[in-house]
Amino acid sequence: MHSFCRTLIRGVALAGLVAAWFAFAGTASAATQKPAAGQAVATAADYAGQDTCLGCHEDKSAVAKTGAHARAFNPKTPNATMGCESCHGAGKAHAEAGGDKTKIAQMSKLSAQEASELCTSCHDRKTHALWAGSQHDNRNVGCVSCHSVHSPKSEKGQLKAASESELCASCHRAIVNKQNRFNHMPVREGKMSCASCHNVHGSSNQKLLKTGTTIDESCTSCHAEKRGPYMWEHAPVADSCATCHDPHGSNNDRMLVAKQPYLCQRCHVTSRHPPTVYDGYLLKNSQNANKIYGRSCVVCHQMVHGSNSPNGKAFLR
Numbered sequence: 001m002h003s004f005c006r007t008l009i010r011g012v013a014l015a016g017l018v019a020a021w022f023a024f025a026g027t028a029s030a031a032t033q034k035p036a037a038g039q040a041v042a043t044a045a046d047y048a049g050q051d052t053c054l055g056c057h058e059d060k061s062a063v064a065k066t067g068a069h070a071r072a073f074n075p076k077t078p079n080a081t082m083g084c085e086s087c088h089g090a091g092k093a094h095a096e097a098g099g100d101k102t103k104i105a106q107m108s109k110l111s112a113q114e115a116s117e118l119c120t121s122c123h124d125r126k127t128h129a130l131w132a133g134s135q136h137d138n139r140n141v142g143c144v145s146c147h148s149v150h151s152p153k154s155e156k157g158q159l160k161a162a163s164e165s166e167l168c169a170s171c172h173r174a175i176v177n178k179q180n181r182f183n184h185m186p187v188r189e190g191k192m193s194c195a196s197c198h199n200v201h202g203s204s205n206q207k208l209l210k211t212g213t214t215i216d217e218s219c220t221s222c223h224a225e226k227r228g229p230y231m232w233e234h235a236p237v238a239d240s241c242a243t244c245h246d247p248h249g250s251n252n253d254r255m256l257v258a259k260q261p262y263l264c265q266r267c268h269v270t271s272r273h274p275p276t277v278y279d280g281y282l283l284k285n286s287q288n289a290n291k292i293y294g295r296s297c298v299v300c301h302q303m304v305h306g307s308n309s310p311n312g313k314a315f316l317r
Helices: 002-032 050-056 057-067 091-098 112-119 164-169 173-180 214-221 237-238 278-284
Strands: none
Touching: 050 057, 050 091, 164 173
């Protein structure tokens, strides 16, 4: 019986300790919560309510009730009880002062980082999890640089441009212009978008790639037949697909960075074939010029990405 009492007392004490810890954790969490950028600490009495906001800002009514953020703006939503004030901060003083803009958080007055801090107070998971410290964040590009909550021009994503490519082109014009080159381009045809390969909100990979840690791994996530490993590896393929292909667009066949045979001859400058088309005819230093003239290297070397044939050293099979 004595042993049972000790066990019971120990259990009660442990339960009390756990309850005290949770209470302390909740208090600490509440005490350390900080208001979003541009907002001061406010109490429930400082909020005017969404109906009061829309009484003056009638042009925002459709966005607040049916827009992408309608659920967050809806005061009836348990997790977003402040409506418009979820983002703009407590607005009672603003309303009572006849719309004094100095008494409300104005997004246009916030820096890119401050506005992003406000957005990521909700959008902090999945594709947005790595936003802080990302390439765009470090270059003073924020959420409101690309997105518009109240007047978006796109059907998806609340973008400031009609399409994703058009939006990206506002900064990356040289890259997006490549999509208009002659060769087949899935992005131009609407089969892909910039976000098919890149996570613009942050990535642990180079070039903000969504998949893999290298360009090759990103490419082979779709082009699995080129993944390997091969018995006979081709060095430029193993190094990077972008050695030979331009993923953003090209005027050459198969989105190559140069035409054949000049592409191969950038590396293969000495071989039993003429290193350039000029050597066999102008310099007369090769007896094999007819093997390259008017043809492509891949006519014979078809397994240029790699070969698993025991006789595939030259990528012929």
